[in-house]
Amino acid sequence: MLRIKRTIPRLLLVFLLAGLFSACSTPKRISRLEEHAASLLDQAQAQEFGVDEYEELLLDDYENYPVPEQPEQIELLHLDLRDSLAMAAKYSREYQSAKETLYLSSLSLLAEANQWDWNPVNNFSALWGIEQKPSSSTLGTNTGLGMRKRFFSGARFSANLGLQTLRFLSGDRTVNLTSIANVSLSMPLLAGRGADIVREPLTQAERNLIYALRHYVRAREALLINVAERYYAVLNAKESLEIGKATYASVASSLERSKAMADAGRVDPFQVDQAQQKVLTAESNLVSLEENYQSAIDQLKSVLGIPLDIGLEADSKDLQRLAEQKLPNPPMDFDAAVQTALKQRLDYATAQERLEDARRQVRIAEDALRPTLNLALSGDARSDTSNSLQLMKFADSDYTAGLDMELPLERTDELVRYRRSLIIERQQEREMVKARDNIIGDLRNVWRQLRSYEQSYQIQRVSVTLSEKRVESTQLLFEGGRVDIRELLDAQDDLSSAKNSLTRSLVNHRISWLKLLYQLGQLPIDPGSLWSEQLELQ
Missing domain, CATH: 2.20.50 (Outer Surface Protein A; domain 2)
Structure with missing residues (x-):
C-alpha cells in the first residue's frame, strides 16, 4: 500500500522534472533548430543553383557600426569600392533584413514540415x-x-x-x-484524398523558401549596384568640387589680370566688372558643390549602415582607374539579351512558378466541391x-x-473559394505577362542608356580637349588685346562644363553597365564581401 500511495507524488515529480529539463535545454533545442534550418537552406540552394558549396545563410547577431564615446576618438574612414561593399555586407540594415526574411521562410517551412513527422x-x-x-x-x-x-495520403x-x-x-x-x-x-x-491535395501546405512552404532565396540573391545584387552608385556619386561630386575650385582659381586669376590691364589702360573697366561677377558666381557655385559632396557622402553612409557623424573619404584612385579603362560593350546583341534575361532572371522564374501555385489552388478548391x-x-x-x-x-x-x-448539397463557401482561385489564377497569368514586359522594357532602357552614355563619354572627351585648347588660345588673345574678357570667361566655363560632363558620363556608363548585368541575371557576387568579378579594374 505504501508503494501505491507514492505513485501520485512520483508522477508529479516526473512531470515537474520534465518541465524543468525542457526549460534548461532551450539553448540546445535552439541549436538543433538552427541545424535543421541550415539543412533546409542548403537543400534550397542545391535545388535552385545546383552548387556543391553552400553559402552559410544562418543569422549572425547584427551589430551596429561601433561609435567611440568621445567625439575626438572618431577617426576618418578611408574607403575604396571594395571596402565600401565589405562595410555594406557587415552593417547594411537592408542586407540584414533580406537575410532575416530568408531565414523566416526557412522557419515557416520547418514548422510546416514538423506537422508531417512522428x-x-x-x-x-x-x-x-x-x-x-x-x-x-x-x-x-x-x-x-x-x-x-x-500521412500524405490524408x-x-x-x-x-x-x-x-x-x-x-x-x-x-x-x-x-x-x-x-x-x-x-x-x-x-x-x-481531401491524395498527396497533391493533402501535401499542399508543405509544398507551398517549400516553394516560398525558394522564392525567398531568389529574392535574397536579387536583393544582394541590387545592394551592390546601390553601393556602387552611391560610391561613384561621391567620387563624381568630389571631382566636380575639384573642378569648381580650379575654375574659381582660373577666373580669379583672370580678374587679377584684367585689373592690371585696366590700370594700364589696355581694357575697359566694364570688363573688370564682368570678371568680378564671374568670380562671385564661381564662389557661389563652390558652396553648392561642397553641399552636394557632403550630401553624397551622407547618402553613401546611409547605404553602408554607417552613422552620419562618422567622417568618410572615398578613394579618388578608383575614378582614375575607371577613366583608364576601356568602356565595356554588351556581351551580346539585344535579342539574345532578352532571351538570356528571361531564362536566367530569378524574379521571372518566381513569377512563372507563382502561376503554377495558383493553378494548384484551383485544383484544391475544385476537390473541395466533391462529397x-x-x-x-x-x-x-x-x-x-x-x-x-x-x-x-x-x-x-x-x-x-x-x-x-x-453530400455536396451546400457548398457556398467552397464555391466562393473555387471562384476566387480562378480569379487569382487569371491575375497571376497577367502578372507573368507583366513581369515579362517589365524585364524587356527595363532591359531596353538600360541598353539605350549604356549606348547613350558611351556616345556622350566619347563626345565629352573631344570636348574637353577642344575646350583646353580654346582656353589657352583665348588667354593669349585676351592678353594681346584681341578679344575681351567675356570670351575668356566663357571658354573657362565651357572647359569646366565639359570636364563635369565627362566625369558624369563615365560614372553613369559604369553604373548602367552594372545594371545591364543585373537585368541579364549575370552579376555573380561573393556573399561575404559583396564583391563581384565584374567590378575588377585592370
Whole structure:
C-alpha cells in the first residue's frame, strides 16, 4: 500500500522534472533548430543553383557600426569600392533584413514540415474535489503519453497510453488506478484524398523558401549596384568640387589680370566688372558643390549602415582607374539579351512558378466541391480499476470502424473559394505577362542608356580637349588685346562644363553597365564581401 500511495507524488515529480529539463535545454533545442534550418537552406540552394558549396545563410547577431564615446576618438574612414561593399555586407540594415526574411521562410517551412513527422504528445491534469455531505475529498489525475502522425495520403494516426488515478483524501484514503491504451486512424476516401491535395501546405512552404532565396540573391545584387552608385556619386561630386575650385582659381586669376590691364589702360573697366561677377558666381557655385559632396557622402553612409557623424573619404584612385579603362560593350546583341534575361532572371522564374501555385489552388478548391467520405478506425483497451497497476485486457478491447459521409448539397463557401482561385489564377497569368514586359522594357532602357552614355563619354572627351585648347588660345588673345574678357570667361566655363560632363558620363556608363548585368541575371557576387568579378579594374 505504501508503494501505491507514492505513485501520485512520483508522477508529479516526473512531470515537474520534465518541465524543468525542457526549460534548461532551450539553448540546445535552439541549436538543433538552427541545424535543421541550415539543412533546409542548403537543400534550397542545391535545388535552385545546383552548387556543391553552400553559402552559410544562418543569422549572425547584427551589430551596429561601433561609435567611440568621445567625439575626438572618431577617426576618418578611408574607403575604396571594395571596402565600401565589405562595410555594406557587415552593417547594411537592408542586407540584414533580406537575410532575416530568408531565414523566416526557412522557419515557416520547418514548422510546416514538423506537422508531417512522428510527434510525441503528452498531457497531465489533476482535479481536487470536495463533497460537503457526506464530507469527503478526492484528488484525481490523468496522465497520457503518445505519438501522432500525418500521412500524405490524408490519413491521420495516433496512439496513446494513459494512467488515471483517483485518490481519496478522507476515509480509507485508498487509491484507484486505471491504465488506458488508445489507437485511432482516420482517412479521407473522396474529397481531401491524395498527396497533391493533402501535401499542399508543405509544398507551398517549400516553394516560398525558394522564392525567398531568389529574392535574397536579387536583393544582394541590387545592394551592390546601390553601393556602387552611391560610391561613384561621391567620387563624381568630389571631382566636380575639384573642378569648381580650379575654375574659381582660373577666373580669379583672370580678374587679377584684367585689373592690371585696366590700370594700364589696355581694357575697359566694364570688363573688370564682368570678371568680378564671374568670380562671385564661381564662389557661389563652390558652396553648392561642397553641399552636394557632403550630401553624397551622407547618402553613401546611409547605404553602408554607417552613422552620419562618422567622417568618410572615398578613394579618388578608383575614378582614375575607371577613366583608364576601356568602356565595356554588351556581351551580346539585344535579342539574345532578352532571351538570356528571361531564362536566367530569378524574379521571372518566381513569377512563372507563382502561376503554377495558383493553378494548384484551383485544383484544391475544385476537390473541395466533391462529397466527403472519411474512414475512421479506433481501438481502446484498459485495465481493471484497482489499488495497484494491472495489465490491460486486450481481449476485452473495444474496436470501432465507421464511415462519415457528407453530400455536396451546400457548398457556398467552397464555391466562393473555387471562384476566387480562378480569379487569382487569371491575375497571376497577367502578372507573368507583366513581369515579362517589365524585364524587356527595363532591359531596353538600360541598353539605350549604356549606348547613350558611351556616345556622350566619347563626345565629352573631344570636348574637353577642344575646350583646353580654346582656353589657352583665348588667354593669349585676351592678353594681346584681341578679344575681351567675356570670351575668356566663357571658354573657362565651357572647359569646366565639359570636364563635369565627362566625369558624369563615365560614372553613369559604369553604373548602367552594372545594371545591364543585373537585368541579364549575370552579376555573380561573393556573399561575404559583396564583391563581384565584374567590378575588377585592370
